[in-house]
Amino acid sequence: MAINSWVNLANNNPVAGFVDLSLRGASQVFFQNNPLTGLMMLAAVFWGSYANENLSVGWGAVLGLVVSSFTAMLLRVDRESLRQGLYGFNGVLVGAALPTFLSHPPALWAYVVIGAAASTIFTLALANVVKTWQVPGSTAPFVFTTWLLLLAAYSFARIPAAAMGPAVLPTPTGTTDIQLSGSIIASILAKNVSQVYLVENVVTGILFLVAIAVSSVRSAIFAVAGSVVSLATTVLLGASGSSVRAGLYGFSAVLTAIAVGAVFNTPSTRVTLYALFATLFTVIAQAALNAALSPVGIPTLTFPYVLTMWIFLLPKANLEPMAHHQPVADGVLNKS
Amino acid sequence: MAINSWVNLANNNPVAGFVDLSLRGASQVFFQNNPLTGLMMLAAVFWGSYANENLSVGWGAVLGLVVSSFTAMLLRVDRESLRQGLYGFNGVLVGAALPTFLSHPPALWAYVVIGAAASTIFTLALANVVKTWQVPGSTAPFVFTTWLLLLAAYSFARIPAAAMGPAVLPTPTGTTDIQLSGSIIASILAKNVSQVYLVENVVTGILFLVAIAVSSVRSAIFAVAGSVVSLATTVLLGASGSSVRAGLYGFSAVLTAIAVGAVFNTPSTRVTLYALFATLFTVIAQAALNAALSPVGIPTLTFPYVLTMWIFLLPKANLEPMAHHQPVADGVLNKS
Amino acid sequence: MAINSWVNLANNNPVAGFVDLSLRGASQVFFQNNPLTGLMMLAAVFWGSYANENLSVGWGAVLGLVVSSFTAMLLRVDRESLRQGLYGFNGVLVGAALPTFLSHPPALWAYVVIGAAASTIFTLALANVVKTWQVPGSTAPFVFTTWLLLLAAYSFARIPAAAMGPAVLPTPTGTTDIQLSGSIIASILAKNVSQVYLVENVVTGILFLVAIAVSSVRSAIFAVAGSVVSLATTVLLGASGSSVRAGLYGFSAVLTAIAVGAVFNTPSTRVTLYALFATLFTVIAQAALNAALSPVGIPTLTFPYVLTMWIFLLPKANLEPMAHHQPVADGVLNKS
Numbered sequence A, B, C: 001m002a003i004n005s006w007v008n009l010a011n012n013n014p015v016a017g018f019v020d021l022s023l024r025g026a027s028q029v030f031f032q033n034n035p036l037t038g039l040m041m042l043a044a045v046f047w048g049s050y051a052n053e054n055l056s057v058g059w060g061a062v063l064g065l066v067v068s069s070f071t072a073m074l075l076r077v078d079r080e081s082l083r084q085g086l087y088g089f090n091g092v093l094v095g096a097a098l099p100t101f102l103s104h105p106p107a108l109w110a111y112v113v114i115g116a117a118a119s120t121i122f123t124l125a126l127a128n129v130v131k132t133w134q135v136p137g138s139t140a141p142f143v144f145t146t147w148l149l150l151l152a153a154y155s156f157a158r159i160p161a162a163a164m165g166p167a168v169l170p171t172p173t174g175t176t177d178i179q180l181s182g183s184i185i186a187s188i189l190a191k192n193v194s195q196v197y198l199v200e201n202v203v204t205g206i207l208f209l210v211a212i213a214v215s216s217v218r219s220a221i222f223a224v225a226g227s228v229v230s231l232a233t234t235v236l237l238g239a240s241g242s243s244v245r246a247g248l249y250g251f252s253a254v255l256t257a258i259a260v261g262a263v264f265n266t267p268s269t270r271v272t273l274y275a276l277f278a279t280l281f282t283v284i285a286q287a288a289l290n291a292a293l294s295p296v297g298i299p300t301l302t303f304p305y306v307l308t309m310w311i312f313l314l315p316k317a318n319l320e321p322m323a324h325h326q327p328v329a330d331g332v333l334n335k336s
Helices: A002-012 A014-028 A035-051 A056-074 A079-083 A089-101 A106-133 A140-153 A182-197 A202-215 A217-237 A241-245 A251-263 A269-296 A303-313 B002-012 B014-028 B035-051 B056-074 B079-083 B089-101 B106-133 B140-153 B182-197 B202-215 B217-237 B241-245 B251-263 B269-296 B303-313 C002-012 C014-028 C035-051 C056-074 C079-083 C089-101 C106-133 C140-153 C182-197 C202-215 C217-237 C241-245 C251-263 C269-296 C303-313
Strands: none
Touching (some): A002 A014, A002 A035, A014 A035, A014 A079, A035 A056, A056 A079, A056 A089, A056 A106, A089 A140, A106 B106, A106 C269, A106 C303, A140 C269, A182 A241, A182 A251, A217 A269, A269 A303, A269 B106, A269 B269, A269 C269, A303 B106, B002 B014, B002 B035, B014 B035, B014 B079, B035 B056, B035 B182, B035 B202, B056 B079, B056 B089, B056 B106, B089 B140, B106 B140, B140 B303, B182 B202, B182 B217, B182 B241, B217 B241, B217 B251, B217 B269, B251 B269, B251 B303, B269 B303, B269 C106, B269 C140, B269 C269, B303 C106, C002 C014, C002 C035, C014 C056, C014 C079, C014 C089, C035 C056, C056 C079, C106 C140, C140 C303, C182 C202, C182 C217, C182 C241, C217 C269, C269 C303
C-alpha cells in the first residue's frame, strides 16, 4: 500500500521524515495523526486562500508549519510527540493567521518565523503547566502567541494591520431576523469548518471534512454535528447574521464537538450529550469573547474552543471539592 | 427536635434529600452547611426581590439552585460533597445574577438553565485545578460563568441587557465628601451583606446575618466586622458615595472577612488581624476591578473576594520561594 | 575584609541583619544576592529621582523595602529566603512605582505601606503556585499588586493619579523614522537599565550596571546585551521613537536577558542564543501589553519580562505533550 511505503520512507529518510511529521502537524489541527489528512488540508487551505485572493495565507501556513517543527528539533524534544506532529499544529495556524489579519510587507515573513518558533516554545511551556491536571494544551499556544503578535502590531510601523480592529467598546450586535435559505445553511455549515484554518470558503470546508473522514469517521461526524448545533444556537439566541454567515460562530464549536465527543472521551451516549452541551456553550463563549476582546480589537481565534474544552475536560471522576467549613491545610498562620 | 427529624427524613426520602442539599447549597454562599440557614436566606432573597419589584431574582435563584444540584447528580459527583450543597451555591448565584442584569424575555430562563448547569461543570473543573494548592474554588465558578453569559448578551438579540453597562473607559469616580448619617451607616452595613446575593435591601441583609448566626456566631461576627471595615476603608480613601450607599463596596469584603477570619483558618488573634487586612485589601481589589471591567461593561460580581481570598490563603507554612541565583530544575536546554 | 566584617555583624546584630536582608532585597531586583550591590542600587535610585525632581520615588522605594521585609518577618517565613532578600525586591518596586504614577497626598504613604505588605503576601501566594512547575515568581507579585493599586486609584478621590493614563483605545503608534545618534543610542542603552526601577536617568543606568558587575560580571554582560538587542528590535520593527528614547522598550528585555541567559540556565552557547531570542520576544510582548492595557490606562510594569521568562523557563527536558488522539485520564464521564 502507498501508505505503508510512505511510512517506511519516512522512517528511513530524514527529509521524508520531516515532511511526514509536518503533514501530521497540519492534520493535528483537527486532532488527527495522519499525513494524508494533513496533505489534503494544506491543499484545501491553498484552494481557499487562492479563491479569496490572499494566497499568503497558504504560504504562511506552510512556513509556520516548517519553522515550528524545525524549532522543536533544535530543542531536542521528545521524538515520539515530534513524529506525531504535536509541534506543528500551532505553528501552521500562526502562519495562517498573521497574513489573514496583517498587511504583507517583507517584515511580515520575519514576524511569521518569530511567531512560529515562539509557538513551539509556548507549546512546551503549556504542556508543563496543563499536565498537572491531565488536559491537553491543544491550540492555546497558537492563540496566545498570535494574540501577542497582533496586539504588538499596533506599536510597530513596519507591521501594519489589515483586517483587524479597529478597537471599539462593545455594543449590542445581534439580530432576531437572520436571513437563511437552504443554500445559505449549507454554506454556513461548510464555512464553520473551513474557518478553523481562518479560511472562509465552502470548498475548503468540504475538503476538510473529507480529510478528517479519511482518518476518523467519528471525528468527521462530530465536526458536522458541531457545525449544526452552533448554527441552531446562534439562530435561537439571535446572533449577528453577517458573522453567522461567515462561519465565525462555528469554527470553535466544531473543534469542541470533535474534542469532547470524539477524541478526549471514550464514546458513549452520555459523552455525546455532554459534547453537544459543550458545543452549545462554545457558542456562548464565542459571543462573550467577541465582546471581551472588542476594546483591544483582536479576534478570538480558537480561544472559545480552548476555554470550553478545558472547562469540560477538567472535571475528573472521584473529585471532591474542598469543603467550605474547615481550615485549609497548612496555612501560613498556623505555623507555630 | 425538628432539625433531627428533618435530617432523618432527608436521609431516607429522595425528594426531601434533594430539598435538603439544595437548601444547604443556598447556605454555602455564606460558607455554612445548614438547611435552615439556607431556607432563611432564600426567604430573605424573595423578600428583597419583591421589595425591589424584581421577583425574577428570587425565582431565578431557585431555578439555578435546582438545576445546578441536579446537574451534579447527573454527573454522579462525590455524594458527600453533593449532600453538603457544594454544587448548589454557584448555581443559586448565577440564577440570582442573570435576572438582575438582563431583561426577562422567555429566552432568559433557558439562559439561566444553561448557566446553572455550566456552573456545576465549572465547579468540578476548578476543583481539579485549585486542589493543587489546597485552596477552595469558592464562588469563582459563579463569577466566570456569569461573566461569560453577560458578555455574550451583547451578541444575542434575544437576551438584551437591562441593568448592565454601558461599556465605558474608566475615569475618576471617587469623592471626598461622602454624605453619612447614623441611619445611612446602618443601611450600608446591612446592604453590604444583602448584596452578596445581588439584592440591595436592608431587611434582607439583617435576615442574612440572623441566618448565618443560626449556623455560626463567629461567621456572623466576622460578617459584621467585614461590613464595618469596608465602609471605613471607602470613607478614608474617598470612594464614590452612591456605590458605597448601595453596598457595592461591601459584599466582597464581607465574604473575605468570613472566609479568612472565621472559616478557612483556625481562630487566633493573628488570624483576626490577617483577616482584617485582607478585608481592607478586598476594598482596593473591588475598586480596581470596577475600573478593569469598565471597558466591557460587566459587574465584578464576587471576584474581588475570590481574588483576595486566594492571595491570602495560598501562602502556606514552610514555603520557600525559588532562589533568584541558581538554574531552574530540569530546563529544556540542559538536556544532553 | 569589609564584606566579611559586615556579614559577621549582620549575623549577630538584629538591626544590621535587617539592613542586610533589605539591601539584598534591593539587589534581587536584578537577581543578585549582595548587600553592596543593593546599597549602590538604592543610591542610584535616589540620584535619579533627585535629578528627575521626584525624590518621593526614592523614599517610596525605601519604605516599600522595609515594610515588605518586615511583613515577611511577621509572617515567620522561611529564614534562609528571608536573609537572601527574597521578600524585599517586590516591595521596593511597589514603593518606587506608586509615587511614579500617583500624586503625593498623605494618603499615598499609607497606600505604599498597604501595597508593600500585600506584595509579601502575594509573593508567598505565587511561590506556592509556581513551585508546581519549577519556575520563579520573580517580580510578578510587584506587577499584580501595583496594577490593583493603580486601577483602584480611579475610584479613590484621596489617591489621585499623576503620570498615568488616560485610558484610551489602542491605535497605531509606531514610526519608521526613529531619530538616533551615537549619544542618543548610549542614552537609550543606559535608560533601558535604569527603567527597571522606574527611573529614566543615564547615570542611574550606568550605576546599576556597575552594581550588577560587583556581584556578577556575567549578569552585567547580559544586561548590556539585552539593552542592545531590544534597541535593535524596536528600530527594525518601527516602534514609537519617544518610548524607545525613554527606555520603555528596554527594561523588561534587560531583565529577560539576565534571567534566561545568566541566572536560571546553566551557561552554554545554546542558552545564549535562546536568551537572545527570548529578549527579542520580550520587545514584542512589551508592545502587545502596551496595547492590551491601553483601555484601562495602566503601565505594563515588568510584566513583559515576567510573561516571557515564564514562557521560556517552563519548557522542561523530557516533557511529552498530551497526545491529541486518546481520551484524557480519569474523565468525569468515565465513572461507572
